[in-house]
Structure formats: C-alpha cells, structure tokens
Amino acid sequence: MVFRLEGVSLKKDGKWILQDINWKVNKGEHWTIFGLNGAGKTALLNLLNAYEFPTEGKMDVLGKTFGKSPLGENLRMNIGMVSSSLQQKFYPSDSAYEIVLSGSFASIGLYQTPTDEMREKAISLLKELGCIEYADRNYETLSQGEKQRVLIARALMAEPDLLILDEPTNGLDFIARENLLEAIEQIVRRADAPTLLYVTHHVEEILPIFTHTILLRKGKIFSSGLTREMISTKILSSFFELLVDIVWQNGRPLLSKKKTRC
C-alpha cells in the first residue's frame, strides 16, 4: 500500500474543504486526481505532503500513520512534488544541472557538495527527461515546458516512492504538452518507478499509464476506481451536471459537450 485515507475531512477557517475522503492507493497503480477549480485537489495534496493534518479521520502515507510517527521532512523526502508554485522558488541564475542536483538534498539551491554518483545520476536524468542540451543554461532562460522537465528530473533524484505532478502542463502549448506527457509516460517504465499521482482538470491528459482515477467535486469523492470506468459519458455527465460525450482515441479520452436539439 502506498497510502490510505479513511473518513478524512479537513476544515479551514470554519469551512469544510474536504469531507469523508476514503481512498486507498496500492503499489503498481498510477492515479489521476480529476476535479474542477476549487474541488479540493490542492487541499488533498497538502494532506498527503503533511503540510496539513486532517480535522477528522485516519491517514497512512508511505508507512507513516498521521498522529503517530514524526512526519514532515521525514515523509517529504520520499515524496517528489512538481507544481507551478514550486517553479517560482528556484534561483533564476542556477543552472538546470544544479537544480536537478539539488534534488538529492531536497533543497532549493545547492549548499552541499554532491558526490560523483549524484553528478552521474543528475546527468543521466537530464538525458532521460530530454533536457541535456540546456543543462548548463540558467533556469530563468528556460521555457515553461523545459522548466517542468527539469523539475521532474530533480524530483526523481531522491528516488521518491510517490511522485505528485500537480497540473504540470499549465501554460504549455500543444506540442510542449504532448512532449511532457511522453516524458511522464517513460517514468513508469523505470525499474524504480514511483507511484504517480497526476492532478489535472483536463480529461485529455489522462494517459493510458494512469490505471485509476479519483473524481473530486466540492471537497468530496464523487467516484473513484479504474480510469476506463470513471472516464465515461455517463459518469462525467453526472459529475459535470452537463451532458458530455467521451470518445477514446489512441488510448486517451476526448471530452466534448453533447449537442442538444433546439
């Protein structure tokens, strides 16, 4: 088991942000968290990263029970996180290579001396994620898509058990998005592949590697299970409260609004 939430609810400033979340993720599964704006996706990630604690319910993440073992940094060393808010935190003059290396120490900036092994690993990850040609370029000069690849390589440096990709395609054009999705698909082919958690509000980004999907709406689980069952015309029409159509093409779902007759 990678993590389990049982009856988890989160209240902030008097408002229930998440309610009665029951969710179990097993090794070998890769999940998408699909929800509209304000559904509670970020709140859920903050719980998994132990930045927040549940107001009610029980949580086990990577063998640590919330409320029993010391969490925080300890847990976060095993969770890789890539998000647009993280993108802003790096020093603009650090090179892509230095940023990837800093993943070994889970630090923003490089303050410790990396070993030869770390350096080799960083170069190999830069190659794997297709960023070797801009490895020496300053972070600030990289495009949005290039930055995301570098941050994924950085997250993989620490060999996390769980890799969370929080809307990684934000701001990418079609080609950059598809290239990034291809790189994400390659991650699960690694011998030490982490469990992937992919957060999105775009159905078409749900790749065939994502075996399971959780549909989150208004702080509650609307439905969860096998992606092929969740991403259907019937379930999504009910989820959106709007008649939609899902067509599968090349293993990917395409969403459109159903035409209603006048």
Ligand SMILES: Nc1ncnc2c1ncn2[C@@H]1O[C@H](COP(=O)(O)OP(=O)(O)OP(=O)(O)O)[C@@H](O)[C@H]1O
């Ligand atoms: N401190 C707070 N006090 C009151 N409401 C809050 C607080 N923090 C978050 N919320 C509300 O909780 C809901 C869920 O927020 P969250 O950021 O988790 O949504 P999200 O699914 O990540 O949305 P988005 O896709 O837009 O990023 C939102 O309605 C948000 O306004």
